[in-house]
Structure formats: C-alpha cells, structure tokens
Amino acid sequence: MRRFQKLFLTILLFAPLWAVADDPHLQWMGGYTGSVVCGKCHAEEFSAWRGSHHDLAMRMATGETVLGDFDDTRFEYAGITSRFFRRGDNFVVETDGPDGELTEYDIAYTFGFDPLQQYLIGFPGGRLQTLGIAWDSRPAEQGGQRWFHLYPDESVDHTDILHWTRRSQNWNYQCAACHSTGLRKNYDPATKSYATTYTEIDVGCEACHGPGQAHAESGGTTAFDINFTASNAGEWVLEDGAAVAARTQALPERLELNVCAPCHSRRSQIAEQSPGPELLDAHRPAPLRNGLYHADGQILDEVYVWGSFVQSRMYQAGVTCSDCHEPHSLRVRADGNALCANCHAPDRYDTASHHHHGGESAGTQCVECHMPESTYMVVDPRRDHSLRIPRPDLSVKLGTPNACNKCHVDQDAQWADEAVRRWVGATNTHYAETIAAGRSMDPRSLGALSALAVDAAQPAIVRATALELLRNMPxxxxxxxxxxxxxxxxPIVRLTAVDIISLLPAERRGEFVFPLLDDPVLAVRMEAARVLAPVSADVLGPEQTLKRDQGLKEYMDAQKLNADTPEALANMGNLSASRRLFADAERYYLAALDIEPMWIPARVNLADLYRVMQQDHNGENVLREGLDRVPGDPVLTESLAMNLVRQGQNDEAVDLLRGLAAAYPDQVRASYLHAVALNSTGRATEALGVLETALIRFPDNPDLLVAIITISRDVGLNAQALRYAQEYARQNPGDPNARQLLQELEGK
Known part of the structure; x- marks a missing residue:
C-alpha cells in the first residue's frame, strides 16, 4: 500500500507540472487524479479505453497525432486556396482569416480521429477556433485520405456566421465540455476572453465516474459519487421459449444514461459540475423541435442519440447504454444481428418471416430497418436510436423519411407503404401527425396536442414537445x-409545463408555480423562478419572495456561465424586461448584439423593448441595421413592418409585407399579415384578393378564413362572408367562435 500511495502522489504532483509546460489549458483541480492513476488498479478498463474515441477526442498537434496531409498540399473552397504545410515541428495552414485575407496559422490541437479529424487554432483572448476544412481519415478506397470542407454545398466566407473564425465554430463555447475532462470555461465578460482549463485533455475516466482522488487515496475503499454498479443492478435474461429478454431487476434510476446524455444530446448547459444522476441539474435538453427532429421523432439535425433513444420502447423497458456498448472501448458488444440476439430470440426475429428479406441483403440486418443512418459532417454516419418500426405510411402523409426507401431509392414511399401493409396489416396511430399539425400552428390540433401532453403512456420527450407546441396556442x-x-x-415535462404558465398574467401564476420553487431539479426550479419574476413581493409574501429570489440567482448564474453567447445575454435581457428594469434589459440586448450582430432574436427583442419604452424610432433603427446584415430575413421584415405601422408609415409597411408574402408563398402568416395590413389602411378590396389567393393554397387555414369572413362582413359582402363562415363552421364543428360567426351572418 505504501508503494501505491507513493506512486500515486508522484503522479498526482508531477504529471500536471510537466504537462502544463506543454499544454497551457491543462490544470490540476482538487479531487481529480487523471486516467493514468486509475489504470494502475483498473488495467483492463484502462486498456480498453486507450485508443477509443474518448481517449482520442483531443490531442496536442504532433507528428504522432496529426493524420492530415501537411506535405504542402492545397485545397480550394469558395474562391480561397488553402495550403497545408510543415514549418519545423509545427503544422501550419494558410487560409482565410476573420478579415478574409490569407493568413498562416499554427495548428494547436487535433480534434477526433475517425472518420474525420478536425484542427484547432489559437486566437487572442484564449480562443480556440475549429478549422472548417477537415481531414477525411477513412481509407482511400472508401473515399477518404483527402481534405474536405464541412459545408461543401455552401459558400462560407469570412462574413458568414458559419465561418471558422466566428462564434459558431468556437471550441471554448461549442465543443470543449464534451472533449475534455474537468473542464472550466472561465469566460471573462469584461475582457471578452477565456482562460479555459481542463484536468485531462481527452474524455478520461473521471469525465464519467467523477473525481477519483478520494477513491485512489483510499486504495479503492472510498466509493465514487457515481456508482454504476449499484445503479445498473440486474441483467437481461432470455428464457427458453421467450421472444424477448426480461431484466432480472428493474433499474432503480437512469444514472448511466444521465451521465452519458450531456455529451450525447442536443442541450444547453446551465451549470458546470461533475457528472451526476440528474441530467437537468446541469443541462437543459431540447425536445423534438422542428429543425432538430422530424415530426415522427427521427433525427434530422445533429442531435446525437439521447433524444431518439428516450422515445424508444427499449428505453421504456429499461435498456441502458452499456447493454449494447462496452463503456470503455465504446464498441458494440457484438457484431451484426448477434448484438440484438442477446435480447431478441433469433428464431423469432432473425428470420425471413420477420424481416421479409432474403439472402444477405441489407434488409436482413436489424439496424438497417430499425436504426437507419443519417450522415453528418459529410462523412460521419450515425444511427437513429429510437429503434422504431419503419413507417412509410407517415412518409406518404408527412414527408418523413423511412428505412425502406433509404435502400429502395428507386421506389417511392407509397410502394413501401403497400409492402409493409401486406406484411403486417394496418399500422397504429402515431404522435407524428399531432406534432406535425402543432408545428403548423393549426388550431384544430389543440385537442390532440393536449391529449398527447397528458398521455402518461407516451415518452416524456414527446409529451414535453406537445407542451412546447401548446405554448404557441395559448x-x-x-x-x-x-x-x-x-x-x-x-423533469423535462415539468420544465416545459412551467413555461406555459408564463403566458398567464403575473398575478395568476403563483398558485400554479409556487410549489416548483422547491423542485429538486435545478432546471425546473430556476424556470419556476423566471416565470414568477414579474410577480411583486406583496403578492408573493416574504417566504415565497425569498425562494423566488434564490431561484432567480440560480437562473442568472446559469446565464452568466454562458455570457459568451448572445442567447444567454438575451435571456438576461428578457428577465430584466419582465421586471421592468428597462435600462438593464437594453444593456443586455446590446451586449448580445455586440457578440453576434447577426443574431436576430436579440434585435427583435430590443426593438420590442423600445416599443414598450415608446421609442419605436430606436427600434426601427435596430431592425433596419439587422436587415442590412441579413437582407430579406422574414422575422426582421415582419417586425419592421409592424414597427412602421405603429409609427404611421403604412405604405412602406404594406410594401414590406407584400414582398414577404411573395418571397415566402408557403408561409401562410406572411399572406395573412399582408392582408391585415392592407385592410388596416383602407384597402379592403385588395386585402380580400390576397386572402382569396392564399385560401387556394391553404383552404382550411382558420386565420385566413376568419379574416376573410370579418373583412367581407365589414364591407357589406354578407353573402360572401356567409359562404366562408359556413365553410369555417364545417371545418371546426366544436369551435364556439365559428358557431357564433355563422349565427350572426345567418341573422343578416
């Protein structure tokens, strides 16, 4: 034991010292030891981890770690010819910098290794930026061993928000927390600089197990805070004659998944802390938002795997990450269908009667039908972890992808749907249709969304999605x-539910939200405090005011952690505005625009703040500057048009909305606003023409129908108003407003 302790202390005291001399970001932090120390007693796990994606997540750029061709090679993109070469021991790229001029940069670090390797470059203020040109590390016969750009179908120059020197490609903010261990971002808003540190450059043992110093010093008798052995009690057993395995003991908690989720989910960070048992104590995961997921929950954008997996029946049954993945090497525990056969009887599922494919075609492989791939970063295929049954019928209805047509590209979704119906008969209803309707803000989806939100049989992330969509229809x-x-x-359901309460007048919120100020989960607690922020202390009372203010401190701490982002600064602006602290709100919004002038929400919110402050002329300037930077942006255009209407500049407002409707013919709101603006300026006939044209494209849109009914009625076209009112009532038989409109017009 003495020899072990002496060895431990030597490594603890001296390893960080020599490492700091080489790596300016490496800094020892109390409680951590480093993976090398762990490997002294856990040699098998350490050996499996070595060479894994976690181990090679980030490295200093050396001849051993750099995979790309720096032998004076050239790569052309968007009119820029970049050159990769060596200068002594350094790896150098000459490429366009933040001003668009060719500049030579030393490569500081490698990022990842397979199937691509990216490169980090140091900038003033402690910034590391991720080069937009990456190395395809796949074998040449697979198309690799080449330089390529991560946005090959675009022309990203130095003015683009996606340029490698811009905020969106910043390592400190975007990447660092999931590629290193014990990371502290250490952003200083006053100097707009970083002093980011980590205890290990890669994803080491303590990234998942938590700080290990006490465990190591005790010779292993002191347990880690994260105890996977206890949380993963039980095993899967496939009994003779059973179709599917059962777990011998139910999982007491989802610790393992919550430890993996922070780096395998689409989320924002609200606290810097060691791994813990509750995801929402440090992160706020995204539900199935439009642009991130398809309406049926399949992955669309780069959302990783948590959001798809928690939709799955496997998750509901108690499957966890390490059931399929060895947690140290990260490899799957078996190849091909053998992996699934651990829990699914092969004589039932690995048969032609189940998969309906013959020979050794891709259709015989479980993952090809139930975990189809989507490719990200040009060369990186990743599987959807919702483990769903292919639903080409939803492809026919909603345009969502399906596994069948990923292989059968020469056929359409209707063909695939007919094949599946022949095999299995009619399919069950699916939440995809409700979510798709909610995304279109169709008021008729209100009942279905409400039912979905309270259906405890549905996955929590689906219910949270329904609640988020309901927020748009108060x-x-x-x-x-x-x-x-x-x-x-x-907690993700509670979190989303609290947000809807913010739509109520401030004095009505307390009765619903007070109890959640004591919620055990940070994300819920601070959201409850945010919702109660505008409520006066007289209404709350001393005890609740104290709890609310404690929650607001937690909320502000979360935003300050992300004060290098316009999103967090705008959140602080929104909070200040809700408390009528207008000077503070203005300061935060301007700070957000200082970080990213092209970030539209901050501009719109600042313009709206000026509206409240009766300074619409200032709001107009903010919006016009935004349109100079992002010409034609629909949100800025709409906001400017509304601003001009308030200032009496109706002609320009109508022109803006006319252009918006022409530019976005598939957006019903643009046509609706154009018609309303025309009518408000006394041009009712033109407004009716716009509405009639829009109704050809959107015949069942309730906003268009109500508008054409009311305008027709107001100008004396009662027969036309009645005709549309009858159609509106037919489409919305349970809507009392529809009945009232119809009765009123029938009375005329």
Missing part, C-alpha cells in the same frame, strides 16, 4: 394541459 385548454403536468415525475 388557450384555457393548453393551460389545463400544463397544470396537469406540473407534478409529472419526469
């Missing part, structure tokens, strides 16, 4: 759905 029904979920067992 009604008593959506409020009831939110209230019903404030006590839900899953």
């Amino acid at each position: 009604t008593e029904e959506s409020l009831r759905a939110a209230v019903a979920n404030l006590g839900d067992k899953d």
